[in-house]
Amino acid sequence: MTLPIVEAPAVIPGPPGIDAAVTTEWLTAFLRDELLVRREIPRAVLGLSGGVDSAVTAFLCARALGPENVYAFRMPYKTSQPSSLADAQLVVDALQINTRTIDITAAVDGYLQLEPSADARRRGNVMARIRMVVLFDQSAKLGALPIGTGNKTERLLGYFTWHADDTPPVNPLGDLFKTQVWALAQYLGVPKRLIDKAPTADLEADQTDEGDLGITYARADAILAELLLGYSDSQLIERGFSAREVSLVRARVDATHWKRHLPTTAMLSNTAINEFYLRPVDF
Amino acid sequence: MRVAIVQTKPVKGRYAENLRGAREAFAQLAGDAPDLIVFPEAAFTGYFLEGAVYDLALCAQRFARDLARAWREACGERPVDLVAGFYENDDGTYYNSAIYLRVERGGEQIVHLHRKMFLPTYGVFDEERFLSRGRKLGVFETRFGRMSMLVCEDAWHAIVPTLAAIKGARILIVPSASPGRGIEGDRELSSITQWREVLRQAAIEHGVYVIYAGLTGFEGGKGMTGSSCVIDPRGEVIVAAPPLEACIVRADLDLREIELARAGLPLLGDLSAALPDLLLDDELPLPRGVRDAPDR
8 A cells, every 4th residue: 555645845935924913013012112111202203205114114103102193204305206205195194193394405415515526325325314313303302212214124235324224213123024014014004005116215316225236125035034044055045046146145244244233442441331331221 | 729920011120119019019919819929030120131130139038028028018917928030149149040938927938049040141142141050950848839940941941840840849930031032923922932832841741830920021122022821730821911011910720630630641750760761871961970079
């Protein structure tokens, strides 16, 4: 008699999944704890770009703090896509949060006119840093806390402006891959247009994230999730990824460890801060 | 035997304030006071302290006195047994400890002090950088029979609850602080599911009650998973708290269930018989002739 064979299914690595309901509950509790319990600050400010990350952040803040306590700032530069403003408005309308549009063109150009030869990357960085100047000043004005919107994929790939996008003291999405943010967006009811459109930093004309990175978020997230678990490049290739995409992702992660740290401080004593003198952030 | 677990959300580093919180919980329980009240690991300081552990660690006697005073202020001279996790300063050596305290009219007695043996020092954890390891798994007599306390990772090594049960423990008390992670699961964080499986397995295999007290609240972005629970000797979760709320969990334990469970599934007796064969296996990395070694 021939016995039936029960074969273990082949492992096909894909982007990491997410239980959106559990994640929403956890992140809502996190935001309440960081703002209401730990800092006793009832209001949040955030930059609303028209993209999915800031939209999800706004939805979470509205759940955690109430829409009347969320202040969303649209900060266009003269080259920003007009559709970004309209997409941001969809979020404002859906949530009934406070909003204001502050054009950063004059502030950015005030400096860049002294540096007319600055290339697109430098100009983009100046815009990102000016947006943080605005956000932090508005937080002081409103008695609110700036909330970050960066996700785990862009943090790992170093695809952000250091000490700009990563500056706010509280970040709910920083441990979620981009594909998980999309899934969360669907669960939260973020307007479909923002979920479906190609992600862009909107710092240059016709820019898209996936064009800049040279890989789709779905592939990058699948590789990153496994890479972080300790799989070597050769194991990743065995598991079905191409050498090109593995090498691209690995190179970006390895080149940007510094962007995920505070500035390097020369250690000179047995009491060096964060080396010997260690206190948790919430102490 | 009536048990309560106080699933606390301590304010980081504020010992006196957290002690007042315990007193309020005691007052809330005064009307129908339990026989045993269990608090989580690091329940009065918060778990992640880094170097501040040296500022906040206390000697066991002082902690026992403070806890007993909080009880008496709320409930007078009524006797009670209390268990709580705390950072211990033993003459300049620091431990992550759990105390079992008997509070009686006119005084309190430390029935047992367990020093956490497995100090997680990987990933988000950094305990052994600041703390010393406990060296002994104690099983101790209480008015409800023999018990053992396992602090957090102690309970994850299957051999630890096994040895506690072999040494006669009928109830395992597990104070814990577990930072939640794993959002790819189903309806709960995967670290919560894993904890429950670990605890249920210990209860089923050895026919013991398990009382698990989980810390709750966020500590700098790391959310402690609460989920305090009581598991009966057949592995059934008879009560469980939610992950993110400070609350009190109550349960009545019928200790006769232990004998019934063990009669139905006599694995502990089987293990007792086979254990010498397992431990005398010379392929195991165990010290041999340890009692004769001059430096022990």
